[in-house]
Amino acid sequence: MSRPRVLIVGGGFAGYQTARTLARLTRQKADITPLNPTDHFLCLPLLPQVASGVLEPRRVTVSLPGTLPRVRLVLGEADADGIDLEARTVRYTDPEGESGILGYDRLVLAVGSVNKLLPVPGxxxxxxxxxxxxxxxxxxxxxxxxxxxxxxxxxxxxxxxxxxxxxxxxxxxxxxxxxxxxxxxxxxxxxxxxxxxxxxxxxxxxxxxxxxxxxxxxxxxxxxxxxxxxxxxxxxxxxxxxxxxxxxxxxxxxxxxxxxxxxxxGVRPDPPPPFGRGDPHLASLVESIGQPLERGRLIVDPFLQVPGHPEVFACGDAAAVPDLDKPGQFTGMTAQHAWRQGKVAARNVAASLGICSRRAYRHRDLxxxxxxxxxxxxxxxxxxxxxxxxxxxxxxxxxxxxxxxxxxxxxxxxxxxxxLPRQGVQLGLVRSWSVPLDTASPELARVPGARRSPGRDTQQPPQRAPEQSAASEGES
CATH class of the missing domain: 3.50.50.100 (FAD/NAD(P)-binding domain)
Structure with missing residues (x-):
């Protein structure tokens, strides 16, 4: 018989920890596939030190293939309406605009969060x-x-x-x-x-x-x-x-x-449609599956499973996880919660495959x-x-x-x-229009027709022929 397929959508604190822990628990008794738009885990708490010149950018990124040797990384983002719970498939788009479909026996949603926008003019x-x-x-x-x-x-x-x-x-x-x-x-x-x-x-x-x-x-x-x-x-x-x-x-x-x-x-859960395709006001990924939400987060039980769909798990910022120490409340959207929920999600996925016993998520504040x-x-x-x-x-x-x-x-x-003194020099690697505030995906700015924010520079995006695809442009 073929090995069970575990698909993990997201490679942040929750997704990375799920993949790493699950690989250790299953010992190649399951096919583990993280779906992530980049090939690295990003340590968000250290970004201010990158911005101020203390740390070089690669220091805060950790290679997924290099540190998760028993998993198969797929580069891409799940389409906003790409999850079919009945067929147990996820449709995705890779960084070059190509579409694909991944099947699963167990699904872990760990899609993270993006910037929170308020209705403030400008x-x-x-x-x-x-x-x-x-x-x-x-x-x-x-x-x-x-x-x-x-x-x-x-x-x-x-x-x-x-x-x-x-x-x-x-x-x-x-x-x-x-x-x-x-x-x-x-x-x-x-x-x-x-x-x-x-x-x-x-x-x-x-x-x-x-x-x-x-x-x-x-x-x-x-x-x-x-x-x-x-x-x-x-x-x-x-x-x-x-x-x-x-x-x-x-x-x-x-x-x-x-x-x-x-x-x-602050942040809000779940990114908009990937790579700027379509209407950004369409339902987000967790909204599109039609399950109950709590302020945009997918409601799960203490075992991080989606009610009515025991094969689907969610953790991190995308999940509204009951706080067992504070009845009626949900855990916060923090890296500390996401990191630990990833471990519990991995254990409970393994338990659903008969490998170990499951465990409810209970947080101890460090x-x-x-x-x-x-x-x-x-x-x-x-x-x-x-x-x-x-x-x-x-x-x-x-x-x-x-x-x-x-x-x-x-x-x-x-x-x-x-x-040593810090190096103050411009590298010109990123332009203001490629980091719009209203999305976590910088690829949005490279899609023809997508709104670009000129920001506070005079730098403007390069012009290109209408038929040129987003995939044909390299990283800025």
Whole structure:
């Protein structure tokens, strides 16, 4: 008899951990196939360090074929209406636009999340998110360019606008982006001084009364103090009313001249149709299968199975998993939940194949960490509040622990950053129109007819003949 087929849609924290754990449990008693648009796992918590020049991009990516030797990777994204629960098939599109169909005996949905958009005029056209590698590489070039242009500007107003960077959302990502960004730009202006009396200015905005709002009050005060001492302008109970190419209008009526707006207000589950094909307002992947949802997330039982379809599992940001310690609530959309749910999903898939016993998902909070750059951090491992260099050491140890590869390279980059000046140079690898805020798929910008956001540069997408397909363009 043929081996059972396990199809895993997604290769993020949940999908990667499912594939790795399942390969270990089944010991080649099942055919395991991850379906993912890239050939790597991306460590999202380290993206702010890529954007600020601490880590090189490849350090935060881990090869799927290289670290999952007993699985068969298929490059592609499931079509928004491509799951047929009756036929047990998934239709997908590969990065070059070719279609395919994969059959399964067990299906694991781990499609992750994308930037959360709010109905704020101008944000979709003028802001950039922070959910992928291109979205981290682009601001590194963009910020470097703004500082270089400001250093040669004759107009003081233009110089100040180019060196004003606005970050909206003071959660973990936004706080780290602002903290790391201030260090990065300060390092840049030491080599290219601005006009006398000027220095880069970072604004961190959030409607919450403190930052980051997820931390306890003690650690929030620590993070707030470090940010302000570093020169970050922290604005609580403040949001963006409108965004333009020349700046942002705040909710308190102030207009801030700026060429840079980074959007870190949160995430929403499940990406839109892959590679920009079709109407982006069509049902998303988990919506299209017609099962009950909770705010866009697929409702599952404590064993991560979809009710009525025991062969279908879901985990990570795409799944609304009951919180057994808080009846009536669901687990949060965090990497910590996704990583552990992936392990439980793998075990329960293996249990459904008769290999082991199944287990309900129950979360034990290990605490959270916020890297503030340099030796500064805020952390509460196992509920113990830490700050300063000790918190910095714990934070980096935690990041290394969750990395399934590249640990030596990441540690080496940290060491080099501590003893050598950062390199401030534009690489020109990513253009603003290839990282639109309203999608997690940068390929959207390369599809003929898809909306492109010019962003805050004058860079425009290259023109091409109408018959040229999206697949014919290489990575920018």
């Amino acid at each position: 944000v979709a056209e003028n802001a950039h998110g922070f959910r992928g590698l291109p979205e981290a590489l682009y601001p590194r070039d963009h910020v470097t360019r703004q500082v270089e242009l400001a250093a040669s500007a004759d107009d003081p107003k233009s110089c100040a606008a180019r060196c004003t960077f606005v970050v909206v959302g003071a959660g973990y990502t936004g706080t780290e982006v602002a903290a790391q960004g201030q260090l990065f730009t300060d390092a840049l202006v030491r080599k290219q001084p601005l006009r006398e009396g000027m220095r880069p200015r970072w604004l961190l905005l959030d409607i919450a009364p403190r930052v980051p709002p997820e931390l306890d009050e003690k650690l929030s005060r620590t993070a707030d103090r470090v940010l302000r001492q570093r020169g970050v302008d922290v604005r609580t109970k403040t949001s963006v009313k409108e965004a333009t190419a020349g700046g942002v209008l705040l909710s308190d009526g102030e207009f801030v001249d700026s060429r840079t707006l980074v959007w870190c207000v 605490g959270f960490v916020v890297d503030l750059g340099g030796v500064k951090a805020a952390a509460n491992p196992l509920g113990v509040s830490l700050s300063g260099p000790l918190a910095g050491a714990v934070t980096r140890a935690y990041h290394l622990a969750v990395m399934p590869g590249n640990r030596v390279r990441v540690a080496a980059d940290w060491l080099l950053d501590a003893v």
